[in-house]
Amino acid sequence: MSDPVPEYPIIVEGLVNRFGSFTIHQDLDLKVRRGEIIGVVGGSGTGKSVLMRSIIGLQIPAEGSIEVLGHSITEAEDDEDIDIRSRWGVLFQGGALFSTLTVGENVEVPLKQFYPELSDELRQEIARFKVQLSGLPEEAAYKYPSELSGGMKKRAGLARALALDPELLFLDEPTAGLDPIGAAAFDRLTRELKETLGLTVFLITHDLDTLYEICDRVAVLADKQVIAVGTIPELLATDHPWIQEYFNGPRGRNAKDSQDRVKGMDKLSAGSS
Numbered sequence: 073m074s075d076p077v078p079e080y081p082i083i084v085e086g087l088v089n090r091f092g093s094f095t096i097h098q099d100l101d102l103k104v105r106r107g108e109i110i111g112v113v114g115g116s117g118t119g120k121s122v123l124m125r126s127i128i129g130l131q132i133p134a135e136g137s138i139e140v141l142g143h144s145i146t147e148a149e150d151d152e153d154i155d156i157r158s159r160w161g162v163l164f165q166g167g168a169l170f171s172t173l174t175v176g177e178n179v180e181v182p183l184k185q186f187y188p189e190l191s192d193e194l195r196q197e198i199a200r201f202k203v204q205l206s207g208l209p210e211e212a213a214y215k216y217p218s219e220l221s222g223g224m225k226k227r228a229g230l231a232r233a234l235a236l237d238p239e240l241l242f243l244d245e246p247t248a249g250l251d252p253i254g255a256a257a258f259d260r261l262t263r264e265l266k267e268t269l270g271l272t273v274f275l276i277t278h279d280l281d282t283l284y285e286i287c288d289r290v291a292v293l294a295d296k297q298v299i300a301v302g303t304i305p306e307l308l309a310t311d312h313p314w315i316q317e318y319f320n321g322p323r324g325r326n327a328k329d330s331q332d333r334v335k336g337m338d339k340l341s342a343g344s345s
């Protein structure tokens with residue numbers, strides 16, 4: 073049995089990341105709450121993906137400490153490292169599916185790695201279930217990534233991220249490249265999965281609609297740090313120029329207007345029923 077999920081399943085303190093003489097993060101702190109969807113935003117190149125890679129142990133920081141599900145990532149021993157990696161799922165930008173494997177076989181990869189004792193039959197059945205959980209038709213399990221649309225590839229990547237029943241889900245720009253309807257459907261799926269599976273979700277995005285629709289809080293990366301974390305109204309109450317420009321610029325206003333319209337329609341339909 074894994075330990076229970078702590079109140080803050082991700083704690084980053086004093087993180088420093090450098091590439092050569094180029095400093096990406098300097099004394100960056102972030103605490104993610106259990107059960108929330110935290111949106112991570114920031115200009116291009118501010119180090120959102122590098123932060124995610126540090127949290128999941130793919131990028132060794134120059135300084136700082138990172139704790140995930142109560143375990144130190146920066147000082148993990150090998151065995152502990154393997155145990156903890158089975159408790160999160162990651163959807164990388166672009167899906168990162170193996171092109172020579174079918175969708176089902178892609179989902180089987182982490183199952184084979186972490187549960188080699190599973191029979192082929194059971195492993196395949198679990199993979200088919202995860203494919204359906206991600207909103208794909210069952211037959212998608214037998215297709216190759218090249219036979220899927222962009223939106224289906226994202227869902228296939230999500231199915232693989234869910235393979236091990238993770239407690240934490242990392243999504244790197246999940247709606248990038250999707251049409252607005254596909255993006256909204258993916259957002260709904262993320263929210264539903266979070267609620268039904270009790271996940272904590274770390275979600276990097278440039279998509280303002282996603283932030284308004286499904287994120288409980290938003291962390292803003294700028295000036296090599298997380299300069300603010302909070303709900304969108306809380307962020308709007310700060311006077312940081314990037315935050316104001318981002319949420320109050322034309323795209324930010326459009327996203328807010330469209331969320332207000334959806335809420336208004338929900339109220340109307342609740343009133344008429």
Ligand SMILES: Nc1ncnc2c1ncn2[C@@H]1O[C@H](COP(=O)(O)OP(=O)(O)OP(=O)(O)O)[C@@H](O)[C@H]1O
Pocket residue numbers: 091096114115116117118119120121122123
């Ligand atoms: N392995 C690496 N070696 C050298 N530089 C790197 C490496 N990985 C990332 N960088 C640099 O670190 C910076 C932050 O990259 P990162 O991918 O985290 O940005 P991001 O905020 O996710 O950007 P975007 O929104 O464009 O995806 C960039 O300048 C990038 O070129």
